[in-house]
Amino acid sequence: MVGHLLTLKEYSGNWIEEVIEKSINIKLNSGKYDNILKNKTLVMLFEKASTRTRCSFETGMTKLGGHAIFLDWNTTQLKKASLKDEIRCIERYADIITARVFKHETLLEMVKYMKKPLINALCDQYHPCQTLSDLMTIKEKKGKLDGLKLAYIGDGNNVCNSLIIGCKKVGIKINVAAPKGYEPIEKPNLLTKEPKEALKDADIVYTDTWISMGQEAEAEKRKKIFPPYQINKELMKYAKKDALFMHCLPAYRGYEVTDEVIDSKQSIVFDQAENRMWAQLGVILKLLGKI
Numbered sequence: 001m002v003g004h005l006l007t008l009k010e011y012s013g014n015w016i017e018e019v020i021e022k023s024i025n026i027k028l029n030s031g032k033y034d035n036i037l038k039n040k041t042l043v044m045l046f047e048k049a050s051t052r053t054r055c056s057f058e059t060g061m062t063k064l065g066g067h068a069i070f071l072d073w074n075t076t077q078l079k080k081a082s083l084k085d086e087i088r089c090i091e092r093y094a095d096i097i098t099a100r101v102f103k104h105e106t107l108l109e110m111v112k113y114m115k116k117p118l119i120n121a122l123c124d125q126y127h128p129c130q131t132l133s134d135l136m137t138i139k140e141k142k143g144k145l146d147g148l149k150l151a152y153i154g155d156g157n158n159v160c161n162s163l164i165i166g167c168k169k170v171g172i173k174i175n176v177a178a179p180k181g182y183e184p185i186e187k188p189n190l191l192t193k194e195p196k197e198a199l200k201d202a203d204i205v206y207t208d209t210w211i212s213m214g215q216e217a218e219a220e221k222r223k224k225i226f227p228p229y230q231i232n233k234e235l236m237k238y239a240k241k242d243a244l245f246m247h248c249l250p251a252y253r254g255y256e257v258t259d260e261v262i263d264s265k266q267s268i269v270f271d272q273a274e275n276r277m278w279a280q281l282g283v284i285l286k287l288l289g290k291i
Ligand code: CP
Pocket: 049, 050, 051, 052, 053, 054, 122, 130, 248, 249, 250
């Protein structure tokens, strides 16, 4: 049966660790993998905006000898035609497909008709590629995963849900501090409304935007609710002294994080962004049965 990556729930901690190890290996020895994706095509469907995801998938495919095609949902027939028909055509050309969609249900609909692997490039509920890259980055920086503590402060969104799934599978304890009504759908080790409580003994402090794509109409309301969850120098003091700061980007400076934190030595946001490329290559090789 073909394997997809939709939420990360599909896979075990061992699977995740194997992909991370492989991704680190590809990063350190990319020349060795030059041609491993020769004649392979990734089709990338985007219903909403992206910088990192689009670039990292596309450059990653080129690096390993393959090819990527970007399809904007709104300038293709996907906008008005039957998804079922479009997908059944696209997969005749593609070896593997990735899609960024508004609703998770769109991905579930797609896989009903697909015999090729589908990778979730972000939906309203999950962002599994981000989590794999985050775990890879943590492994590089801390040398381990099991036994660490991560505090996620802010909106219990797609990035938060996937982090909860991934962290728990690899033995990272994850605390989430979110306001009432903005809790994640997945269950962290500790859920609180109080950032200071979540930050206690944290090795990693993570946040994301207060207003995700598709939530623009709620912007003003959210900007009033979330300020106590801003990661600033004051809040960072409640984590471990050597805690790392992470953010999936794009960051809205002055809202969920201050300049002094995102620009500090503790911040590893650009390594996270780079690792999107390596971690996704690990996933692609795994789903294509190349590793
Ligand atoms: N982190 C992330 O997915 O970034 P983009 O929205 O730019 O792809």
